[in-house]
Amino acid sequence: MSVLVIGAAGAVGKRLIGALAARGERIVAVDKAPQLPDSIRHLVMHAETNADVRNFYTMQRLFKRHRFVHTVWNLAAPLSVETAVNPKVAEQVTINGMRNVLWAMYEARVKKILFTDSIGSFGSLAPRENCTARWLTEHPLQDPGSDYGRQKRGVRRLLKEFWMSGGDPRWAVLPGVLHSEAAWGNGTTEYALEALLFAAKRLSAPSSQEKFACPIQPDVRLPMIFVDDLTRGLLSLQDAPESQLREPERGYALPGVSFTAEELFKEIRYHVPNFEYDVQINENMCLGLWLVP
Template sequence: MSVLVIGAAGAVGKRLIGALASRGERIVAVDKAPELPESIRHLVMHAETNKDVRDFYTMQRIFQRHRFVHTVWNLAAPLSVETARNPKIAEQVTINGMRNVLWAMYEARVKKILFTDSIGSFGALAPRESCTARWLTEHPMQDPGSDYGRQKRGVRRLLKEFWNAGGDPRWAVLPGVLHSESTWGHGTTEYALEALLTAANCLSGKQETFQCPIEPTVRLPMIYVDDLTRGLLALQDADESQLREPERGYALPGVSFTAEELFKEIRFHVPSFEYNIQIDQNMNTFANLWPDTLSTSEPLRDLGYQSSVGFRELVFKVLIAHRDRLMT
């Protein structure tokens, strides 16, 4: 039996494939890129590259070729800022792409699919503290304030229909993801990664001033990538009887902090770190819509998941990893 990962070359896809391979899973990797990154090429059993999730017949043929797939991860979706720049293409990938995948799965009689939702699904009316994925299912018509959030809502609607048809859909609401790679994506919470990379450049002798694109007092939920991977695998592995949340959606909590708190912690390690405030209207709008913290009780109760990396450790891990990479 195999796990099929769509969007395999993306940031989450690469980490997920590494974790799946380390425990002996047979992986079919699907991506629109002409080839997989070298870091995961040797980890997959089959690579389906140059494949566009927007083409139903392409998805159909992939499932016909790989008859032993038991679980699907659909990670094909642009990030918040990318969606704001080109919402029509983002909708084709996010919603139409998921519809194509679900149709192909239904034909192939594959039941389990997992999807990474986002804090971008929450709008101004969402709770600021201990926000749950359940709130999204209980308020299906709330306005998330962005095309990005509305497209995620469209995917959740498709997953609910798939569940009613006998499928096993599961989804995780992701906060901002912090890691030590040189690039990740173009989302709102990436400001924290860019600040840490700027600080690492200072350590290696390249003095720069970071331009902060959001209000420095806005608190946002974040998660270290190792915690994220553990949470995603816990959601995949959970027996259906364990999943007590409506529509099987779970927020994956990590830590929450403001830009001011981040910069103060960075200066503890890098006193020469400097920043200015240069507001990006798109990013700042998103940041002010999203909750401050995510609930910890539901993922702990049903998935046995809780974050293990705290704020200070997270900053240190990312900063030192960037420094070491820049100095090699």
């Protein structure tokens, strides 16, 4: 039996494949890229490249070719900033892509699928504290305030339909990811790593007058999670017996730590006293931000 990972070359996909391979899983890696990154190419049993989730027949052929798949990870979805720039293409990938994957799974009689949702799914009416994935299932018509959040909501509806038809869908609401990768993605919470990298540059050039360009409001509080904790949480959701999945529609919010940009910058200044910043709002990044003071 094997695990099929769609969006294998993405930031989460690469981490997930590394963790799956470390425990001996047989992996089928699927991505629209012409080839997999060197970091994961040797870890997978089969690589299906140039594979677009927007094409149903491509998905159908995948499941016919790999008949021993027991679990699917569909990570094919643009990030929040990419969605804001081109929402139509993002919808085709995120919603229509999931529809194609689920239908191909239904034909192949594969039941378990996992999906990564986002804090961008919560709108302005969501609670500021102790807010779980249950709130999303109890308020299915709330407006998250962005195309990104609305598309995630559309995927949750598809997963609910799949569940009601006998499938085993599971989804995790992800906070921002704290990591040390050279490149992760153009997401809203990526500012945190960029600020740390900028601070490291200031250490080597203490006389520089350059300021960090903060792309979000400094007082907006966002939840974050360390990348290793993220990976452990995702694997735990995959491994959990169905009898233990008691949350509505099998959605779980992964916990982390919340802080504002200003709080992060204050901590940086303990180590880099000459760290300074300017606020240069990126409107695409700020769409859907909901955790405000």
